[in-house]
Amino acid sequence: MAERVLMKGNEALAEAAIQAGCRHFFGYPITPQTEINAYLSRRMPKIGGTYLQAESELAAVNMVMGAASAGVRAMTSSSSPGISLKTEGISYMIGSDLPCLIVNVQRCGPGLGGIRPSQADYNQATKAPGHGDSHILVFAPATVQEMVDIPFKAFDLAERYRMPAMILADGLLGQMMEPVVFTDESAKQNEKPWATTGHENKRPPNFVTSLYLDPAILEQKVTERFARYAEIEENEVMTEGSYLEDAELVVVAFGATARICRGAVNQARTMGMRVGLLRPVTLWPFPKKQLRQLAGTAKHVLTVEMNMGQMVNDVRLAVSGAAEVHFYGRAGGMVPTPQDVLAEMRRILGGEQA
Amino acid sequence: MSVVYKKSPVLTDAPMHYCPGCGHGIIHKLVAETLVELDVVGKTIFVASVGCSALAYNYFKLDMVQSPHGRALAVATGVKRALPNHVVFTYQGDGDLAAIGTAETIHAAARGEKLSVVFVNNAIYGMTGGQMAPTTMPGQVTQTSPYGRSTETAGYPVRVCEMLATLDGVAYAERVAVDTVPHIRKAKAAIKKAFSNQLAGRGFSIVEVLSQCPTNWALPPLQAIEWLKENMIPYYPLGVFKDTAAEGGE
Ligand SMILES: Cc1ncc(C[n+]2csc(CCOP(=O)(O)OP(=O)(O)O)c2C)c(N)n1
Ligand code: SF4
Numbered sequence: 001m002a003e004r005v006l007m008k009g010n011e012a013l014a015e016a017a018i019q020a021g022c023r024h025f026f027g028y029p030i031t032p033q034t035e036i037n038a039y040l041s042r043r044m045p046k047i048g049g050t051y052l053q054a055e056s057e058l059a060a061v062n063m064v065m066g067a068a069s070a071g072v073r074a075m076t077s078s079s080s081p082g083i084s085l086k087t088e089g090i091s092y093m094i095g096s097d098l099p100c101l102i103v104n105v106q107r108c109g110p111g112l113g114g115i116r117p118s119q120a121d122y123n124q125a126t127k128a129p130g131h132g133d134s135h136i137l138v139f140a141p142a143t144v145q146e147m148v149d150i151p152f153k154a155f156d157l158a159e160r161y162r163m164p165a166m167i168l169a170d171g172l173l174g175q176m177m178e179p180v181v182f183t184d185e186s187a188k189q190n191e192k193p194w195a196t197t198g199h200e201n202k203r204p205p206n207f208v209t210s211l212y213l214d215p216a217i218l219e220q221k222v223t224e225r226f227a228r229y230a231e232i233e234e235n236e237v238m239t240e241g242s243y244l245e246d247a248e249l250v251v252v253a254f255g256a257t258a259r260i261c262r263g264a265v266n267q268a269r270t271m272g273m274r275v276g277l278l279r280p281v282t283l284w285p286f287p288k289k290q291l292r293q294l295a296g297t298a299k300h301v302l303t304v305e306m307n308m309g310q311m312v313n314d315v316r317l318a319v320s321g322a323a324e325v326h327f328y329g330r331a332g333g334m335v336p337t338p339q340d341v342l343a344e345m346r347r348i349l350g351g352e353q354a
Numbered sequence: 355m356s357v358v359y360k361k362s363p364v365l366t367d368a369p370m371h372y373c374p375g376c377g378h379g380i381i382h383k384l385v386a387e388t389l390v391e392l393d394v395v396g397k398t399i400f401v402a403s404v405g406c407s408a409l410a411y412n413y414f415k416l417d418m419v420q421s422p423h424g425r426a427l428a429v430a431t432g433v434k435r436a437l438p439n440h441v442v443f444t445y446q447g448d449g450d451l452a453a454i455g456t457a458e459t460i461h462a463a464a465r466g467e468k469l470s471v472v473f474v475n476n477a478i479y480g481m482t483g484g485q486m487a488p489t490t491m492p493g494q495v496t497q498t499s500p501y502g503r504s505t506e507t508a509g510y511p512v513r514v515c516e517m518l519a520t521l522d523g524v525a526y527a528e529r530v531a532v533d534t535v536p537h538i539r540k541a542k543a544a545i546k547k548a549f550s551n552q553l554a555g556r557g558f559s560i561v562e563v564l565s566q567c568p569t570n571w572a573l574p575p576l577q578a579i580e581w582l583k584e585n586m587i588p589y590y591p592l593g594v595f596k597d598t599a600a601e602g603g604e
Contacts, residue, residue: 024436050435054428055461062425062458066401066432069419074432092422196417196433198397198440207411209402209420 002181010035010174013103013147013167014043017075020152021187022101023049024074026063028056028082031115032171033105036077057082061089061102068098069208071195073155073187077103079171080121081112090164091130095210097194097225099158101151102136102166105174108306108333116333117171119255120307125168126284126314133222135229137165137236138283140254144178146281152187157236159190161228168283170306172256172335229285238281239290243269247276249300249349250323252291252315254280257336261304264341275345283311288318295322300348302326304341306334324348362386364395368412375575377565378407380532381474384542385445386414388549398441401430403455405447406480424455427462430469441552443470448489449479452512456488459518466523466557470548473514473560476567477586484570488512491585496570511589515562519595525557527595531564531587533579540592556599564590 007015014036017025025044027037037053044051050067054060060076067074078086083104093100104125108118129136137157139150147169154165196206212218240258243265244250253261258279268275278294280287295301301323303312312327319325328344330336364386372378389395400416402408404423411418421429426444434442444451451459451473462469478496479485485498489511493502515527526548530541541563548559564586568578594600 024432026432052431052435055457058425059428059431059458059461062421062428063432063435065421065425066419066429066434067436068432069429070399070433070436072436074436088422089425096420196399196419197437198399199415199417200396202396205411205415206417207420208418209411211408211420 002183004179004181006177006179007144008035009144009147009169009176010105011039012144012180013151013169014039016148016151016182017101018043018047018049019182019187020073020155021189022073022075022155023047024067024072025050026052026054026060026074026076028054028060028078030079030082032107032174033077033079033103035174036103057085058088061086064100065089065093065096065098068093068100069096069196071192071197073189075101075103077105079105079107080109080118083121083124087130090136091132091134092210093164094130094134094136095132096208097162098164098208099155099162100164101154101158102164104166104168106168106170108331114333115171117256117306117335118331118333119170119257119305120310120331121168122283122305122307122310125166126286129166133226135284136163137161137232139165139167140281140283141167141169141173142255142258142279144173144176145180147173148180148182155187156190159192161232168255170256233285236282237285237287237290239287240279240281241277243276244278244294246274247298248274249302249345250294250298251275251277251302251304251341251345252280252311253277253304254283254311257304257306260336260338261341263338264345267338267342268345273345273349286314286318291315291318292320292322295319298323300324300326302328302344302348304336305329306336307331362390364389364415366413366415370413371409372406373569375566375568375578377476377532377563377567378474380538381472381541381563381565382410382413384538384545385472387542388546391546392549392553394441394549394553398443399433399437401426401433401442401444403444403446403450404481405450407445407447407474408481410445424450424453425458426450427455427458427467427469427471431462431467434467434469441470441549443472443549445472446474447480448473448475448477448487452488452514460521463518463558463560464521464523466525468552468555468557470552471558471560472545473562474565475514475562475590476565478567478570480567480570491589513590515560515595518560523558524560524596525551525598526559528597529562529564529590529592529595531582531592533564533566533582537592551599
């Protein structure tokens, strides 16, 4: 039985990436994710891996692209302003059908913003991770244990669907310490017959490219990719729910905010309020169907985020008028408290429940 | 009858899209011959850039990665770190390597990445139709320097080899040209050296090739060669700027 160890979120994620078979990390320091760089700079040289501190996030993500082209598990990690720079490489990797892992330990923007926790990059991650028609897999861990479990899943799905995966964490999770268990599941890697590893004069050359000047061919490429996206939306949605069966009010929150909401929901239940919590673990694919179903029984949906209202738009689309959708958010690095959320719930249910 | 000249087996039969008199075709041939002579075709990864050579994957029977504009040396770094025993090279224009990709270039060189770089300096942005490049000559007319490059407002051309030669990570930096047969022979020797260095694990090797872009210089091919000789070579002197193997500094 694997033992429990106490670890900081960022370090747990870094160790998990190694155990998931990643030996190539390219990064650039930025708060609040620097522990990932520091941890991997200690560990990689000891296990024959590559830790490379690049000259910028642009360079780092393109190094990931090179390593991914060569068929290895490669990753980079950054925080919001750095992710903006990485969008170029992310778009090229999407267009080249390359798997990789990108970590965004979000801070608040826009611009240099602040270094306190935030979830304001939700739209960027799920809607426009780079230019062009595209998606990436987006995972939102809410516990340090999930910072451990998700890298395995992320690399595996990224390879199976041939696309980048992102872990969208936040400063709270990155810095938080919790006991975790590393199950020594030996990371199985997927076949990569497309990788540019030198053809050894034994097979036709492989090209990793996003360039298709013929519109008919490019349209076909994009359409093929969207067929894969449809498959992902059908099969790979991950959520966690509590008290949903009889909930009149469903709170929807992800990441660290979901932890806060869980506290509020538990408290509300002791007060006799029929509230439940739906936590999307995958933000893309988004749990549309599940929300639509919940909206059949619940009258209200409350979305709580550390931003000015981003996921709430996906919630509105999913619910499409079947329930009343409310939003509570804080910005700038301010973190909502369980009391804030409880107050929102009471306000919404006010007239209807004692 | 013996064959005295044939097309390199690394090149495909696809007709090249380069304009008549363009230097890219000659440089492709030199790279292709080198890879065959060194017997590394099967273990080479070509990292293409964005510029007129972006379509090079049509012409080489090599595994290839098409990188974003300017990032070829970052992409190549990633490939080489994943496949340290393979041969990895970039082929970049002056806009790609010396403008948008300057940081990637300098830091790949400073890290001494064991890569070979074929840097095609044609003093212009070819692919996008002839705009000013960081290597455009003072006074040179381009689409975006219609009155001639003003050093007052647009500054001075960048001499890449001289600049990189100051970095300890660089094993080899040489500037050559493809305007005459003797120069082409020298260019071939330089390219071969850049790849041999990589096989010997020597560090960053760059060959800057002064090359004609008749189309965007608005000159017929022969006059373009004259223009290169009269304008570029005096500003960009040919020669070896650094060679650690020759200095015995391996
Ligand atoms: C990010 C980005 N900016 C601009 C472009 C447009 N663009 C394509 S090629 C090029 C310049 C190419 O010039 P050079 O590198 O000198 O190569 P050449 O075509 O002369 O061989 C530019 C600006 C692009 N593709 N990507
Ligand atoms: S535009 Fe210039 S560099 Fe491009 S193919 Fe034509 S001659 Fe060559």
